[in-house]
Amino acid sequence: MIIKTQVGIVGAGPAGLLLSHLLHRRGIESVILESRSRSYVEHRIRAGVLEHASVKLLVDSGVGQRLLSEGMEHRGIQLRFNRRRHLLDFRALVGRTITIYGQQEVVKDLIAARLQEGGQILFEVNDVRLEDLVTGDPSVRFVRDGKEMVLRCQIVAGCDGFHGVCRSSIPAGAFKVFEREYPFAWLGILAEAAPASSELIYSYDERGFALFSMRSPRITRLYLQVQPDEDLANWPDDRVWDELQVRLQCDDGWRLNEGPVLEKSLTTMRSYVIEPMQYGSLFLAGDAAHIVPPTGAKGMNLALADVYVLSEAIAEYLKFNKREGLEGYSNRCLRRVWRAEHFSWWMTSMLHRFADEDAFQHRLQLSQLEYIVNSPLAAASLAENYTGFPLE
Ligand code: FAS
Ligand code: PHB
Numbered sequence: 001m002i003i004k005t006q007v008g009i010v011g012a013g014p015a016g017l018l019l020s021h022l023l024h025r026r027g028i029e030s031v032i033l034e035s036r037s038r039s040y041v042e043h044r045i046r047a048g049v050l051e052h053a054s055v056k057l058l059v060d061s062g063v064g065q066r067l068l069s070e071g072m073e074h075r076g077i078q079l080r081f082n083r084r085r086h087l088l089d090f091r092a093l094v095g096r097t098i099t100i101y102g103q104q105e106v107v108k109d110l111i112a113a114r115l116q117e118g119g120q121i122l123f124e125v126n127d128v129r130l131e132d133l134v135t136g137d138p139s140v141r142f143v144r145d146g147k148e149m150v151l152r153c154q155i156v157a158g159c160d161g162f163h164g165v166c167r168s169s170i171p172a173g174a175f176k177v178f179e180r181e182y183p184f185a186w187l188g189i190l191a192e193a194a195p196a197s198s199e200l201i202y203s204y205d206e207r208g209f210a211l212f213s214m215r216s217p218r219i220t221r222l223y224l225q226v227q228p229d230e231d232l233a234n235w236p237d238d239r240v241w242d243e244l245q246v247r248l249q250c251d252d253g254w255r256l257n258e259g260p261v262l263e264k265s266l267t268t269m270r271s272y273v274i275e276p277m278q279y280g281s282l283f284l285a286g287d288a289a290h291i292v293p294p295t296g297a298k299g300m301n302l303a304l305a306d307v308y309v310l311s312e313a314i315a316e317y318l319k320f321n322k323r324e325g326l327e328g329y330s331n332r333c334l335r336r337v338w339r340a341e342h343f344s345w346w347m348t349s350m351l352h353r354f355a356d357e358d359a360f361q362h363r364l365q366l367s368q369l370e371y372i373v374n375s376p377l378a379a380a381s382l383a384e385n386y387t388g389f390p391l392e
Contacts, residue, residue, distance in 0.1 A: 001149045005031045005120070006318055008140045008153035010128055010166050012041055012121055014103060015286030015303040016159030017110035022061060022311035024117055028318055031151055032121040033128060033142055035160075038111065041123075045190055045263050047103040048213050048221055049200075049297035051388030052096040054304045058106070063113045071101035072214065077386065079373060080203040081366065083251045086373035087199065093380045096387035100200075102215050103300050130156055130169040134280035155314055155326075158284040159307070162272070167288050170279040182269035182293060182348060183355055184208075185230055186223045189240055193220045193259030202295075202351055203248050204369060209295075209352045210247035212256070220257065223267075223294075225352055230266060237261045269293040269348065271341055276330035277306075283329055285310055290337050295351060296344035301388055306333050308391050332392065343385040 007023055009016045012034035020030045034041060050058075050071070058064040075097055076090040091097050114121060127143045133156065140151040158166025194217060201212035209225035222244055226235070241258050248256060272291040277284045286303030309332050313325030350368050354361065372378045 001147060002152060003031060003149065004152045005029045006153060007031075007155045007157060007314060008138070008151045009033070009157045009159055010130075010140065011158070011160035011164060011286075011288070012036075012107075012111070012123070013159060013161055013286065013303070014106055014110070014300050015288070015307050016157065017107060017114060018058075018061075018304055019157055019159060019285065019307035019311055020114055020119055020121075021063060021110055022307060023314060024114070024119060025061060026311065026315040026319070028315060030119075030157075031153075032114075032119070033125045033140060033151065034121060034123045035125055035128070036123065038121075038123050042104055042108045042111065044104060044107075045102070045188075045265070047294070047297065047300040048100055048215060049301075050099045050101050050106075051301040052098065053388050053391045054301045055099050057304055057308055057391060058109075063109050066105065066109055067099065067101050070105070070216070071099040072216070073097050073099050074199055076199055076383070078197065078199050078201045079369060080201055080248065080250060081205075081369045083249065085201065085250050085252075085254075088372070088379050088383060090383040090387050093376065093383040094387060096383075098297075098387055100214060106300070128160075128165050130166060130282060133169065133282045136281065138281040154281070154318065156282045157307075157310065158282055158288045159286055159303075161287040162291050164288050166282060167274060167284055169282065174279055176275050177272070178275070179270060179272040180345070181228075182352070183228055184225050184352055185228050185269055186211075186267045186294065187226045187230060187232070187235055187240065188221070188223045188263075188265050188267060189261050190215065190263040191220045191222065191259045191261050192218060193257040194218055195220050196255065196257045201248060202347075204351050204365065205247040206353070207243070207247055210244055212248055219262075220259070222256075226266070228268065232264060232266060235264070237264075240264070267294060271345055273334070273337060273341060275334060277333055278326075278330050283310055283326070285333075289333075290341070292340055292344035293348040294344075295347040296340065296386065298340040298344050302337060302340050305336055305391055309333055336389065336392070339385070339389070
């Protein structure tokens with residue numbers, strides 16, 4: 001069976017869904033192919049922090065109503081080291097804030113908007129294959145309900161994440177990879193416990209990094225640095241809570257509220273960029289093109305920024321036959337990508353304990369942290385990067 005559309009999008013994560021929504025607002029048709037079920041993608045627990053520009057993009061494009069009513073605007077974050085906590089007041093430093101709103105909520109809002117507008121999202125597809133990417137007449141083959149199908153389109157958007165098939169459809173030699181793996185992972189939990197702090201807390205502790213975050217006035221989100229090959233079986237709930245209490249404790253006696261653990265998972269830590277982010281009629285966006293360690297809370301925000309650029313470039317081409325936007329897509333995205341890659345690497349290097357770390361590196365990390373909490377200029381630089389830059 002053949003389906004025809006203007007833009008074939010592989011992946012119904014934040015990148016694919018927002019791209020389809022932004023294209024629709026420009027009168028351009030698309031079809032999204034997603035390997036998982038709707039329920040799976042709407043309940044997958046991932047990112048939590050939206051940059052100032054991401055909030056603006058979602059609100060301005062008409063999908064930000066719930067975000068505005070349920071999202072939690074934060075004026076800053078806390079850095080904790082030597083058992084002392086220091087507030088970095090982003091609003092005072094750079095006049096911008098962040099908003100806590102779970103990635104799964106963004107996904108739910110975008111799916112609802114697409115389906116309400118008559119958008120086509122084909123869930124539970126298998127065996128996706130891209131063809132004719134350099135002939136100007138691309139197509140995406142896939143299987144759904146046991147039937148072989150073909151999506152004929154003019155542009156293919158690879159929004160299928162780091163483990164998708166789109167990036168691997170680009171022939172070797174047509175791109176360069178830049179990557180770094182980190183010698184640790186994050187163990188994350190979602191707990192039914194009222195957040196015990198009004199700001200996120202990034203903690204540099206001799207036992208390892210810990211992060212206190214949240215999802216709502218009743219749900220706390222927490223992370224622990226663990227070994228890269230950690231086995232979740234080694235971390236029963238009691239051990240997780242005990243370790244979190246130790247790594248987040250302060251001289252003022254503050255303690256976490258504990259509660260039932262609703263979800264527990266491991267996230268590997270890697271930096272990764274493919275250049276260019278395009279090949280013929282294929283344009284990669286989000287995790288399909290780049291990965292950052294989550295310490296800088298950039299992953300989802302980068303995905304949204306990519307598709308903002310891509311939607312403009314596709315519209316210029318399909319409506320006015322202007323190719324400059326598409327030809328310059330990758331270079332325009334990579335400026336923002338590399339700024340986020342550096343910031344995420346810098347936050348990760350500053351806040352985590354490295355197994356081969358010597359006393360010299362430990363002193364450097366403490367000096368960097370002291371500099372940030374004592375210098376408004378250093379704090380402003382962190383605030384500018386963390387709250388993100390205006391979309392170009
Ligand atoms: P996504 O991976 O979100 O979406 C890709 C979609 O494509 C998925 O729905 C997938 O099912 C689908 N797909 C894959 N292969 C396919 C195929 N062959 N055919 C069809 N569909 C296919 N970022 C943060 O900022 N903070 C965090 O705390 C954080 N935690 C994370 C935890 C985990 C476990 C992971 C994996 C990532 C985390 N991230 C975090 C990063 C994450 O938020 C990404 O940056 C964000 O999901 C990127 O969105 P997309 O590019 O849309 O990719
Ligand atoms: C989260 O709330 O999931 C979160 C917050 C900040 C990060 C990473 C994850 O840096």
